[in-house]
Amino acid sequence: MTQAPVTVTVTGAAGQIGYALLFRIASGQLIGPDTPIKLRLLEIPQAVKAAEGTAMELDDCAFPLLRSIDITDDARTAFNGTNIALLVGARPRTKGMERGDLLEANGGIFKPQGEAINAGAADDVRVLVVGNPANTNALIAQAHAPDVPAERFTAMTRLDHNRALSQLAQKLTVSVTDIKKLTIWGNHSATQYPDLFHAEVNGKIAAEQVEQAWLAEEFIPTVAKRGAAIIEARGASSAASAANAAIDHVHTWVNGTPEGDWTSAGVVSDGSYGVPEGLISSFPVTARDGKFEIVQGLEIDEFSRERIDASVNELVEERDAVRDLGLI
Numbered sequence: 535m536t537q538a539p540v541t542v543t544v545t546g547a548a549g550q551i552g553y554a555l556l557f558r559i560a561s562g563q564l565i566g567p568d569t570p571i572k573l574r575l576l577e578i579p580q581a582v583k584a585a586e587g588t589a590m591e592l593d594d595c596a597f598p599l600l601r602s603i604d605i606t607d608d609a610r611t612a613f614n615g616t617n618i619a620l621l622v623g624a625r626p627r628t629k630g631m632e633r634g635d636l637l638e639a640n641g642g643i644f645k646p647q648g649e650a651i652n653a654g655a656a657d658d659v660r661v662l663v664v665g666n667p668a669n670t671n672a673l674i675a676q677a678h679a680p681d682v683p684a685e686r687f688t689a690m691t692r693l694d695h696n697r698a699l700s701q702l703a704q705k706l707t708v709s710v711t712d713i714k715k716l717t718i719w720g721n722h723s724a725t726q727y728p729d730l731f732h733a734e735v736n737g738k739i740a741a742e743q744v745e746q747a748w749l750a751e752e753f754i755p756t757v758a759k760r761g762a763a764i765i766e767a768r769g770a771s772s773a774a775s776a777a778n779a780a781i782d783h784v785h786t787w788v789n790g791t792p793e794g795d796w797t798s799a800g801v802v803s804d805g806s807y808g809v810p811e812g813l814i815s816s817f818p819v820t821a822r823d824g825k826f827e828i829v830q831g832l833e834i835d836e837f838s839r840e841r842i843d844a845s846v847n848e849l850v851e852e853r854d855a856v857r858d859l860g861l862i
């Protein structure tokens with residue numbers, strides 16, 4: 535049965551992730567094959583023309599589910615009535631820029647976008663922040679949307695999760711579908727912790743099927759530094775794989791995780807696993823009835839504890855820095 539249309543806002547629509555993302559949304563892969571889509575594209579004024587070009591190509595695909603495309607440089611217009619907000623556009627770090635400068639520049643983007651979501655988004659709005667630093671940008675947007683339940687703001691670590699699945703599958707010569715319960719903990723940054731101690735491969739604990747040296751010295755750094763390796767190889771950051779992960783994140787959020795498995799997402803901490811309440815940190819999560827829930831009760835050994843703490847401490851530092859800048 536055909537459902538009511540869902541309005542999806544994509545910021546940074548003329549960027550490289552936007553170009554890889556919009557066609558997949560319009561073809562029905564974000565929500566499902568029965569849900570019509572209304573697209574809203576938000577760009578800065580200089581990039582509106584390029585977004586219009588992408589919209590022309592979207593028209594030329596004649597996607598049966600695509601009901602409309604609106605392009606704007608005004609955040610209030612972009613988020614008015616939106617059900618799904620994909621915050622992709624962000625200020626990249628440029629040469630000589632300190633972390634504080636980057637956080638401040640992004641505050642100038644994510645604060646007004648949070649306010650615009652608060653002012654006009656649909657009651658069921660779900661927000662995924664992709665633009666880096668994703669966790670802290672999500673925290674900034676969420677802080678400026680007091681009328682939206684905090685758990686509707688999430689940050690993307692699904693790309694890290696998918697990278698970890700592929701690395702492990704290749705190591706053990708298994709299919710990615712043989713792997714369950716993998717977790718990315720912490721920040722979407724080089725401090726993230728991909729956890730194999732709870733992951734299962736064909737029902738057996740993954741960490742017990744690989745050498746400890748491979749886990750500590752190859753697997754973890756390969757996953758954590760994959761973004762930089764792609765930039766080095768491609769001369770540009772991950773785009774199609776990032777778009778793919780955004781599709782996966784929202785699809786899972788709306789449609790749920792399979793029984794006996796979980797995924798990873800940056801969600802607002804409820805204090806679980808010693809992560810300070812309110813931080814947007816990556817956790818093992820299930821999705822049911824359109825809600826993410828942090829998987830509870832996992833035993834965390836010393837090896838994992840140290841690594842989770844290091845990444846969470848970085849998030850605390852980022853939160854304190856944006857607090858000092860008056861951004862939250």
Ligand SMILES: NC(=O)C1=CN([C@@H]2O[C@H](COP(=O)(O)OP(=O)(O)OC[C@H]3O[C@@H](n4cnc5c(N)ncnc54)[C@H](O)[C@@H]3O)[C@@H](O)[C@H]2O)C=CC1
Pocket residue numbers: 545546547548549550551552576577578581622623624625626643663664665666667668690691693694722771772773776
């Ligand atoms: N969380 C994750 O796993 C990943 C995150 N990223 C991040 O995603 C972001 C986007 O990446 P790309 O598409 O490759 O960058 P890009 O530079 O190709 O595109 C970004 C677009 O955002 C637009 N933009 C800038 N400020 C805006 C604003 N205030 N409102 C609306 N649009 C705005 C720009 O005009 C540009 O078209 C970057 O911050 C990147 O670091 C990239 C890969 C993975």
Ligand SMILES: O=C([O-])CC(=O)C(=O)O
Pocket residue numbers: 666693760761762764771772
């Ligand atoms: O590192 C970057 O700038 C892009 C990114 O977030 C990733 O590929 O994970």
